[in-house]
Amino acid sequence: MKTELPYLRTYPESLQDQARQLLGEGQLGAVLLRKYPQPHAVRSDKALYDYAAELKARHLRNAGTVNKVVFDSKIHVVRHALGLHTSVSRVQGNRLAAKHEIRVAAMFKQVPDEFLRMIVVHELAHLREKDHDKAFYKLCEHMEPQYHQYEFDVRLYLTHLEHAGERLWAVE
Numbered sequence: 622m623k624t625e626l627p628y629l630r631t632y633p634e635s636l637q638d639q640a641r642q643l644l645g646e647g648q649l650g651a652v653l654l655r656k657y658p659q660p661h662a663v664r665s666d667k668a669l670y671d672y673a674a675e676l677k678a679r680h681l682r683n684a685g686t687v688n689k690v691v692f693d694s695k696i697h698v699v700r701h702a703l704g705l706h707t708s709v710s711r712v713q714g715n716r717l718a719a720k721h722e723i724r725v726a727a728m729f730k731q732v733p734d735e736f737l738r739m740i741v742v743h744e745l746a747h748l749r750e751k752d753h754d755k756a757f758y759k760l761c762e763h764m765e766p767q768y769h770q771y772e773f774d775v776r777l778y779l780t781h782l783e784h785a786g787e788r789l790w791a792v793e
Contacts, residue, residue, distance in 0.1 A: 628776040628783070636773075640780060649781045650789050653774065657733035660790035664730065666691040673723060673741050677748075680764040684748035685721050690741075693724035721748060731790045736778065739771035 624644065629637050643649040663672050670690040677687060723744040729737055742764045750757035761768040782788070 626780055628779045644784050653778055654789055660731050661734035661737050676741055677745055688720045689722040691724055692727045692730055694727040696726040735771045736775050738765055
């Protein structure tokens with residue numbers, strides 16, 4: 622019987638089989654560590670806000686303002702994906718004002734920069750594109766050309782966590 626890989630369900634069977642083989646050999650974590658040896662240096666909510674603001678300024682100058690960006694320990698990866706983008710609209714006089722918040726699962730405080738960037742890019746793309754459609758992913762690729770590779774590798778890491786239970790980039 623094949624091991625279920627919920628995070629890789631939409632990928633070709635050949636990639637899932639490779640992941641199963643690495644899991645079976647206990648090598649999936651080692652492969653990820655070789656590819657991404659260092660965790661990012663973003664440790665606080667303020668640093669995360671600055672990180673997201675810099676990416677937004679570089680790629681989405683005319684998009685709405687992001688009012689808050691935080692690591693959130695209440696996000697459960699299986700139910701909510703990796704992060705959340707929320708928008709609250711309020712009437713202010715005769716106009717509508719929106720407040721945008723980005724919440725990144727706290728477990729991503731200890732991952733490589735590429736993983737964090739992929740998640741932040743994904744949530745920032747929702748400022749312009751609400752749905753996960755072709756335009757959305759094209760915008761993600763514009764902001765991060767390696768977006769799809771990093772998303773796949775994040776899914777491999779989540780698969781590793783589910784099966785091995787150990788984080789790879791522990792920060793003292």
